[in-house]
Amino acid sequence: MSAKKLRHLTFILHRILGFAIGLIAILVGITESLIVFQREINEFQLHQQFSAIIFQGDRISLEVVLDIVKAAYANLPEMALQSVYFPTKLDDFFNVVISILGNDWIEVYVNPYTGAIITTAIFLLFTFFTGFAWNLGYIDPLIRTITFSPSLPELLSVPLAGQSPLPLSQQIKTAQLALPDGALQSIDLTTDPKAPLRLWMKLPQEREEYGMSNVYLDQYSGRLCFKKYY
Template identity: 25%
Template sequence: MKKPSWRRIWLKTHQLLGLTIGLLFALAGLTGSILVFEQSLDQQLNRDLMLTENQGQRLSLAALVELVQPRHAALGAIDRIAVPRSEAEVFQVRFTPSATGKGKPRPVEVYVDPYTGETLGQRSGKSGIVAWIYDLHAHLLTGWTGRTIMGIVALTALVLMVSGLLLWWPLLKGGWRVAWGVRRTKFNFDLHKVVGLGGMLPLLLIAFTGVYLGLPSLVKPVIRSVSSETRTPKKVASVPVKEGQPVLNPDQAVALALQRMPGSELFYVDLPEGEEGTYKIFVRQPGEVGQLRGVGRIWLDQYSGEVLATHDWEKFSFADTYFRIQLPLHNGDAFGMVGRGLFCVAGLAPAILYVTGFLLWWRKKRSKARKAASVQTLAAVRSSV
């Protein structure tokens, strides 16, 4: 019996994985294309809630808290304020209700016009169509199980692309038209190979980073074996000197934090909880990879303003940097607006590859079935003669 060639083995592997796991890869690509612009899309879908046309002097953080906390006292206490990053954006004030029974209470986000102080509306944390698409993309709507599955999909996608490249490589011998052209007579086949090759680099990067995002427990030990990871500070506490000691207001805390990390862009302010609670300031430091998120953190004593701990991009180890850049590399944010646009288009490729691959497989299967039926008919005719 003749042994199958390596090309045939790769073809069968590519075909099997493409027809099965490839469907989830296509789903991940389509949802990922949407999520490349998730913040802008969320704002456009909820303009009345998340955007304002008012202009003028923006409310201070202290004035915001004094205005909004009593107005929405029934929601609990303010624990985080998301600061507008443009003139059109609004304050996003997060309330965490008190726990009453089993389970952790779901936060409520209140949206406040930064110029008038008017409450524009509210919604549960991580709700809305964009949040649902993100959950579908990252977790298949099934939590940690779905996250693990998507990590496996990312690993499989790497195998698919490598096997596809190995199958394409011999076509170069046939010239440019065979290797790169799209012929009318072989449209599905040629479109499949051209889209796969054209999207190869961004898709490889998306899949590679997706392995970490879906299977961090698989990747982290490898990276930690060559570089230590800086742990996020735990149990950081303020120290009240005397009873009734005044606390810093949020504006004072932010000013002190930005002195510690000058030139940083402010993202969030976590308010102190209880007598030992601290201010936690979230910033994006100069030189960070990506524009959508920041990794800088400053913990401040709510009484003295002393910096108790930091998470500083400028002091990151190789492991810290590696883990930090995976998401902006995954969604194209590391390459600016042009990169995000490219990754948005690249995210469509897996769906095109799945459809064209399925059509190639289906037509081949039908062709084999017709040939088998023809052989059986011919045999029946001969046996009746």
């Protein structure tokens, strides 16, 4: 093969590879944006599809919201509560995330004043894994390794004989005492009796919309296991 033909072939191959890599980068950027802004997109669609939430005084308690969701989806195989996002505005929803058989997950939107389930959104394995892995801390150690950040100490709840986990309302008060200036954004729920309860808070100086500060509490004693803030 002559040098001219080789150069021409190399140029064509370069263009094809460049196009393919560029297309992959675009797809990755789009899907990552959808994951990052998933909550905002869902909220926009909900407000477009349904009438705005009407302020009706005090919100119902978190325990009531979770009981409503558990009762509504009790017939789903291997249903488990994974996390709950709190309303950040008067016309916002409770967003409860539950996992089901096959590692799919469902987002349930609940009226914070009436307890009515407004709608649900079902997501498949891939997107579930990204959120699930992040919530359970599988991605956090990787980021710490890459950035040479110190690892978190081992965080454990200590089960107490004959005692159930403390009510979430009590745990929320403990978290607010740990970070008095923090606004509660969400809670990572767990079915592991030895895992700590993780509460996400937003401090006034944080620019991220939902905050990055965390409080880890023992499920049974309410002991503060660890807190990190920005």
